[in-house]
Amino acid sequence: MEQVLNLLLLRFGLLVGGLVVLALLVFAVALGLRRRGKLGAARRYAAPVARAMSRRLDDRGAARGRGASRGGGSLTGAALRAAARHLDDDGRGQRGRGTGR
Incomplete structure (x- = not known):
């Protein structure tokens, strides 16, 4: 033991x-x-990838009968959605505004 x-x-x-x-x-x-x-360019590339991965994980969880129907998806999908939201908001709540950095 x-x-x-x-x-x-x-x-x-x-x-x-x-x-x-x-x-x-x-x-x-x-x-x-x-x-x-080059952090701004990396954010622009990473946000769509994080969004696509969260959707894929949610779809896979829903197909298995766990996930999107009750709790809003898998824990990994939720983490990736939060990451995509953070990347979209530029981390400061500035969605849609380019800071030029």
Whole structure:
């Protein structure tokens, strides 16, 4: 029993460590894009992709009988919708206004 718990703890630690490394990598890329002045272009490319992925995940969840009918979709789809909304709003609630940056 102790070996199983140790294995589960190790797996959890590796998963969390991988997510932390991924988050740091995304942050470093975003910071590099911002310093080069290309963050606005990256937002314009990323918003439609996030919207399409959230729709796809919601459709897949609805086809399996879980998701869009009751709770508004999968948790991943909801996270991607929030990301797309943030990308569309430029993070400051400025939908539709180009800041030129």
